[in-house]
Amino acid sequence: MKKVFLVLTLAAAVSFTSCKDNxxxxxxxxxxxxxxxQRxxxxxxxxxxxxxxxxxDFGNIPQGQSVEKVFKFKNTGDAPLIVTSAKSSCGCTIPQKPEEPVAPGETGEILVKYNGSGRNQVTKTVTITANTEKGTEQLRIKAFVEPKEAAAGQPKA
Incomplete structure (x- = not known):
């Protein structure tokens, strides 16, 4: 019985593999x-x-005074650079990204506006999402925001 089963198994294996183009x-x-x-x-x-x-670093600014900074960059890679988003760490900072792709070797700008809110030393971060290897880049702005009372020469209460 074992021999018959073995012979049938070998015959089936040969018949299944002999018809294929290997x-x-x-x-x-x-x-x-x-x-x-190429792909x-x-x-x-x-x-x-x-x-x-x-x-x-904007240095010392009066509270409520808007300031802005243009961060310039260059695409030093081999493919068009596409900035998909630019987001700040809070609503008091507004980044503006380039809308068009930046070709290899070309330059672009990201405008960052800060409305001067807060007090004392402030640091804000802008995260840029793009089609680079890392996927994100970070920019940072700093300022020492002088309270309105101090800016106007009035003593603090």
Whole structure:
């Protein structure tokens, strides 16, 4: 009984494998391989966002005085740079991102406006989301906000 089962199993295995074309390499088209290589090379090309400076100190400003800073950057990568969003750490800081892609070798700007709210030393962060390798970049602004009473020369209560 065991021999019959073994013979039937071997016969089934031979019949299932003998009908197949085992040479899968013959089915691969060289033009598809070339397209895949080009696609893989293109995927390796990424933009690089290189800032002139990533932090700016406004120094002493009176409370409520709006200030702004333009952060300049250059795309030092090999693909167009697309800034998808620019968000600040609070509502008192408003960043404005470029709307158009920045080509390799070209420059762009991000305008950051701060409304002067708060008191004493403040630090605000702007997070930029782009199609770079890291995916995000950070900018930072600082200021010492002088309370209105001190700015007007009035003594504090």
């Amino acid at each position: 040479n899968a390499a013959n089915k691969v088209k060289s033009e598809n391989v070339a397209k895949a290589e 893989d090379e293109a995927a390796k090309k990424l933009p690089v966002m290189t800032f002139e400076e990533t932090e700016y």
